[in-house]
Amino acid sequence: MKKISLLGATGSIGRQTLDVIRQHHEEFSLAAFSAGRNIEETRKIIKDFQPELVSVELREDAVKLKAEFPSVKMMHGEEGLVETAVFQAADILVNAVLGSVGLHPTLQAIEAGKKIAIANKETLVTAGHLVMAAAKKHGVELLPVDSEHSAIFQCLQGEKEKNIDRLVLTASGGSFRDRTRAELKNVTVQEALNHPNWSMGAKITIDSATMMNKGLEVIEAHWLFHLPYDQIDVILHRESIIHSMVEFQDSSVIAQLGTPDMRVPIQYALTYPDRLSLPDAKRLNLLEVGKLHFQPVDQERFRMLALAYEAGKSGGTLPTVLNAANEAAVAAFLDGKITFLQIDELVERALEKHQSSPEPDLETIQQTDKETREFVRSLL
Numbered sequence: 001m002k003k004i005s006l007l008g009a010t011g012s013i014g015r016q017t018l019d020v021i022r023q024h025h026e027e028f029s030l031a032a033f034s035a036g037r038n039i040e041e042t043r044k045i046i047k048d049f050q051p052e053l054v055s056v057e058l059r060e061d062a063v064k065l066k067a068e069f070p071s072v073k074m075m076h077g078e079e080g081l082v083e084t085a086v087f088q089a090a091d092i093l094v095n096a097v098l099g100s101v102g103l104h105p106t107l108q109a110i111e112a113g114k115k116i117a118i119a120n121k122e123t124l125v126t127a128g129h130l131v132m133a134a135a136k137k138h139g140v141e142l143l144p145v146d147s148e149h150s151a152i153f154q155c156l157q158g159e160k161e162k163n164i165d166r167l168v169l170t171a172s173g174g175s176f177r178d179r180t181r182a183e184l185k186n187v188t189v190q191e192a193l194n195h196p197n198w199s200m201g202a203k204i205t206i207d208s209a210t211m212m213n214k215g216l217e218v219i220e221a222h223w224l225f226h227l228p229y230d231q232i233d234v235i236l237h238r239e240s241i242i243h244s245m246v247e248f249q250d251s252s253v254i255a256q257l258g259t260p261d262m263r264v265p266i267q268y269a270l271t272y273p274d275r276l277s278l279p280d281a282k283r284l285n286l287l288e289v290g291k292l293h294f295q296p297v298d299q300e301r302f303r304m305l306a307l308a309y310e311a312g313k314s315g316g317t318l319p320t321v322l323n324a325a326n327e328a329a330v331a332a333f334l335d336g337k338i339t340f341l342q343i344d345e346l347v348e349r350a351l352e353k354h355q356s357s358p359e360p361d362l363e364t365i366q367q368t369d370k371e372t373r374e375f376v377r378s379l380l
Contacts, residue, residue: 002028005053005090007081007105009033010041011203013119013145020267024276031088034080034097037061037339046072053087081105086112092270095120098203099327100320100369103127105188107362117269117364119145123221124290126313126320128223133358143269144225144258145196148217150265151243151256156225157273159201159248166247167221170237170286171297174209177238177344181301187340189314189333199300204244206330211297215308219319222312234305236295252380259284302346307351316356324372325350337380346376368375 004021014033015112015208021028027265032053035042039061046054055075056062062076064108075083079102085093085105093109094117095102102120107127111134118124122167135142144150148169175194176184191203194210198258207213218232243265245255250365258264259282267278299306304326312319332338338346357364 002033002091003238006094008031010035010038013096016267020263031090032084034084047326052063055084082108087296100126110138110140115141116144117143121216122323124220124223125216125323132223145269147265148244152258155246157252163248165249168245171214171235172240176209178290210304211302212326214305215305219312228267234297238293316358317360318356320365320368321350321372324369325376328373328376
């Protein structure tokens with residue numbers, strides 16, 4: 001039985017990871033998990049899965065839970081995240097925590113030699129050079145969980161890296177894919193959260209609407225698959241049936257297809273190189289689908305994607321600024337403090353203000369992240 005440690009158990013990816021574990025209880029068990037402040041759901045997970053270690057955000061919640069579950073080791077804060085990530089009994093870490101908070105635990109897990117299923121794209125965006133260098137040094141596998149990167153990973157099985165010509169990431173276009181920029185002036189939070197294809201958390205759904213999610217994925221693909229940015233393309237594909245494609249030097253294209261269900265890439269990361277059934281997953285019926293649609297991405301319309309390419313190509317601390325500014329701006333939008341179109345305005349201002357540092361160390365990245373968030377909040 002494979003023992004799993006899970007960061008971000010109460011989030012969207014975390015809950016779907018738990019569903020995979022539940023469906024294959026003879027194959028997987030939950031050894032440790034972290035949660036934020038959703039203590040009611042944390043209690044339920046403890047009762048259902050009986051883990052050995054649990055970490056929550058606040059000390060007082062950890063104390064309360066320890067009284068209720070005395071046999072479970074309870075921790076809190078950043079120390080708890082790290083302890084969950086490196087938990088000795090676990091065979092694989094699923095990093096499904098949201099935001100740059102996942103970086104330090106990931107680096108610690110790599111040093112501990114843990115196999116990592118990575119759904120926390122901000123870790124690679126903010127410090128890809130550090131993460132990939134550490135993974136290589138310690139011989140650690142990073143298995144992608146994002147549907148797009150899982151698709152590319154699957155397409156590359158049995159292929160040689162030198163034969164890749166181009167990666168093509170597909171994008172649904174998000175909640176506002178059929179609206180012009182002018183029509184986005186007064187959109188509401190609720191409208192932005194109404195994704196046409198995927199069931200995701202609030203922050204990721206907003207990122208999908210701005211196309212920042214795809215921009216972060218481009219940077220992530222650059223690090224995972226060792227390709228320059230001019231060999232990574234994005235196209236709009238409204239059905240989200242083709243999750244991504246790889247074009248090879250001989251003009252052959254291999255694509256990975258399936259109905260939109262995040263449990264599929266999650267499960268593949270847990271079972272790789274094997275596969276298990278997923279009984280209640282909807283099978284793809286191309287006759288039922290009938291047609292697939294594709295169109296180019298207008299980077300003037302989706303300004304965030306252009307900013308991500310620019311930050312990724314420039315490198316240094318600019319991707320850290322891109323991510324931190326976006327997290328702060330999206331939080332402000334969800335709190336009703338700014339309009340939808342102000343999200344990319346704030347990100348662009350943060351990028352323009354910043355003086356990039358090449359090849360930053362972890363301390364520089366963390367300081368840049370903190371200063372960027374403070375700058376964005378100062379503009380609200």
